[in-house]
Amino acid sequence: MSAPQGAAGQERSGSAHGSSARERLARAALTRVFEPGDERGGRWIREIGPVELIRRLAGTDGSALTLKGMTEPRLAGYRLRAAGADPGRDLADVAAIGGRFVCPGDREWPSQLDDLGDARPIGLWVRGRIDLRLWALRSVAVVGARACTPYGAHMAATLASGLAERGWVVVSGAAFGVDGAAHRGALAAGGATMAVLACGVDVAYPRGHAELIGRIVEQGLIVGELPPSDHPTRSRFILRNRVIAALTRGTVVVEAEYRSGSLVTARNALRLGRFTMGVPGPATSGLSAGVHELLRGEGVLVTDAAEIVELVGEIGALAPARSGPVLPRDRLDAVSARVLDALPWTGAVDGRDVARGAGTSTDEALGRLYELNSLGFVEREGGGWRLTQGRTPDEGVRRGGT
Structure with missing residues (x-):
């Protein structure tokens, strides 16, 4: 596992952003060794660093077995993968398509990924x-x-x-x-x-x-x-x-x-x-x-x-208040609404009957009826009052403007 000369320029440019060239190569190699989210691997990286970890995994001195949780069968699998890793080539390949390898400690590294603890990515390949x-x-x-x-x-x-x-x-x-x-x-x-x-x-x-x-x-x-x-x-x-x-x-x-x-x-x-x-x-x-x-x-x-x-979002980035449609009747005051309610669905009634149903005086009821007439809710019929034909008590048309 060695970096080819073609990757040296990228390694130097990468180290200027935070990670050293050796650490960048080691982390790139470890992305070939460990599956994403391998918490054992993440713990070993945290404890001894990526450079020392890849050295132990690629070596034959048995030092990898001193890692907590490492067994011979597991080590054999890791070594098989480590033997096939060529981080210099991987870095060169990703650079050839306009990409890069971002490591923890780089200026471009999103620090919120550190919340994953030992399961955080070893590094991120980015295009x-x-x-x-x-x-x-x-x-x-x-x-x-x-x-x-x-x-x-x-x-x-x-x-x-x-x-x-x-x-x-x-x-x-x-x-x-x-x-x-x-x-x-x-x-x-x-x-x-x-x-x-x-x-x-x-x-x-x-x-x-x-x-x-x-x-x-x-x-x-x-x-x-x-x-x-x-x-x-x-x-x-x-x-x-x-x-x-x-x-x-x-x-x-x-x-x-x-x-x-x-x-x-x-x-x-x-x-x-x-x-x-x-x-x-x-x-x-x-x-x-x-x-x-x-x-x-x-x-x-x-x-x-x-x-x-x-x-x-930030404080104050509130969604607009939601409500149903505002009907013309919603804009009426309480007395006018009671007067309108006092009118039957069909037929006409005189002002005294309306006043009795609305619980107000005859003069007050008549005044409100004329207002409701100008708003299109009611109309005169002979000597009485009725709802405007073709409209429910909830509807009304403002006559002469808005």
Whole structure:
């Protein structure tokens, strides 16, 4: 395991940002050795450092067996992987596609990932011209079902475009369904989006999203824990979700069944103290059952971008007050409303009957009836009064202006 000369320039430039060249090489190698989220590996890195750890794993002096939790079978597996690691080539390969390797301690490292403790990424492989740390500071995850309904796709795209228009970065996993709709919604609004992959950042997965991933590289960021060319697995998708949860200010689940990776993201967000939100769906929809269960617990119900920003944004970023439509009758004072209530649905009555029904004097009732007539609620019929034909007591037309 040695770095080729072609990677030396990148190693030096990387060290200027925080991590030393040796540590960067060691961490790059360890992304080939440990699976994402391996807490044993994270503990060993914390205790003895990445350079010493890769030396022990690649060596034959038996010093690796002194690590707590290390067994001979486990060491054999790690050594097999370490023997095939070529971090210099990986760094050169990612640089060739315009990418980089970001390590803890680098200026670009998002410090909120440290909340994962020993399960934090060893480092992140990144494609895109944007500063990862700065984008992550103002980001929201929008996740959900792969086999989503048209409603789920619509809600994901609408939420993402609304967040993008408000200056928030939309983070998701580039999968089919809700993830893809969220990325497209943000891009359509000319906004920012970031995809966290469960494979190498040079791998377009799923293949059907190759064009979308290409657009994200051009306009946003592609991030992953796995080195170049590494493939996704079922467990890697699940482990990837903890990065999405930790990287963002909050997680929104649009559609999810009871067994869903999106709910794993939501539970990670809850455990990390992040805002966790859900978009309700039909009570009869199995694809919304997991979201509804989340909302019965600690999840917060949201229906649009403004409600999301109210939670994750700065103090005072309140969603607009919601209410039903204001009817013309709502603007009437209490006495006028009682006079209007005193009129029957059909037929006409005189002013004394109206006054009796409204509990007021005849003069007061007549004065209010003339006001109601000018507003279009009532009309004269012979010597009496009736509701305006074709209108209910809740309706009225202001005559002569507003």
